[in-house]
Amino acid sequence: xxxxxxxxxxxxxxxxxxxxxxxxxxxxxxxxxxxxxxxxxxxxxxxxxxxxxxxxxxxxxxxxxxxxxxxxxxxxxxxxxxxxxxxxxxxxxxxxxxxxxxxxxxxxxxx
Amino acid sequence: xxxxxxxxxxxxxxxxxxxxxxxxxxxxxxxxxxxxxxxxxxxxxxxxxxxxxxxxxxxxxxxxxxxxxxxxxxxxxxxxxxxxxxxxxxxxxxxxxxxxxxxxxxxxxxxxxxxx
Numbered sequence: 001x002x003x004x005x006x007x008x009x010x011x012x013x014x015x016x017x018x019x020x021x022x023x024x025x026x027x028x029x030x031x032x033x034x035x036x037x038x039x040x041x042x043x044x045x046x047x048x049x050x051x052x053x054x055x056x057x058x059x060x061x062x063x064x065x066x067x068x069x070x071x072x073x074x075x076x077x078x079x080x081x082x083x084x085x086x087x088x089x090x091x092x093x094x095x096x097x098x099x100x101x102x103x104x105x106x107x108x109x110x111x
Numbered sequence: 112x113x114x115x116x117x118x119x120x121x122x123x124x125x126x127x128x129x130x131x132x133x134x135x136x137x138x139x140x141x142x143x144x145x146x147x148x149x150x151x152x153x154x155x156x157x158x159x160x161x162x163x164x165x166x167x168x169x170x171x172x173x174x175x176x177x178x179x180x181x182x183x184x185x186x187x188x189x190x191x192x193x194x195x196x197x198x199x200x201x202x203x204x205x206x207x208x209x210x211x212x213x214x215x216x217x218x219x220x221x222x223x224x225x226x227x
Binding site for chain 2: 034102104
């Protein structure tokens with residue numbers, strides 16, 4: 001089955017700096033890669049996703065890049081703000097019958 | 112996206128009792144729902160895939176007789192934790208998988224279960 005690894009597990013940045021979270025996956029058949037933001041005690045919220053036919057996608061301060069050859073994808077947050085502090089999870093799936101999640105990254109943005 | 116609700120949001124029960132958690136898809140007919148368990152500061156662990164009108168598919172290591180899943184309608188799936196024990200205390204989250212939103216899943220707000 002698929003194996004998704006996520007790094008780092010914790011990340012602290014100064015407000016205004018950029019944050020990068022990286023994930024690798026093992027199954028070359030995976031074709032959909034969502035990123036979720038989860039605040040304490042709340043549900044995961046989809047913030048951005050990318051499909052295997054695209055190399056990069058951007059939505060305001062958030063971007064995701066995908067390298068299919070190397071089987072890794074990354075989340076980039078620019079101009080970080082305190083409200084970006086949360087736990088971020090990457091995931092990978094093929095048919096959507098099962099989503100494989102990374103272990104999560106706890107992001108702290110220091111004002 | 113799909114709107115998903117869960118009930119209850121928080122439940123405390125005594126060891127040995129059974130607890131039922133409901134997951135509802137409010138605006139979408141969901142043929143497939145996922146049930147996850149999340150321990151503090153850990154990732155979401157898929158417990159089972161719930162398919163409307165058929166038996167759920169459980170992940171390896173998840174006891175089907177302990178975590179009973181019923182998906183009797185396109186808008187409701189239930190997870191019953193039978194004979195709950197303190198180690199079952201966790202955050203249980205369901206999600207709806209929708210083909211209409213290609214490969215996306217939408218999460219419920221979660222249910223925090225505390226077993227005393």
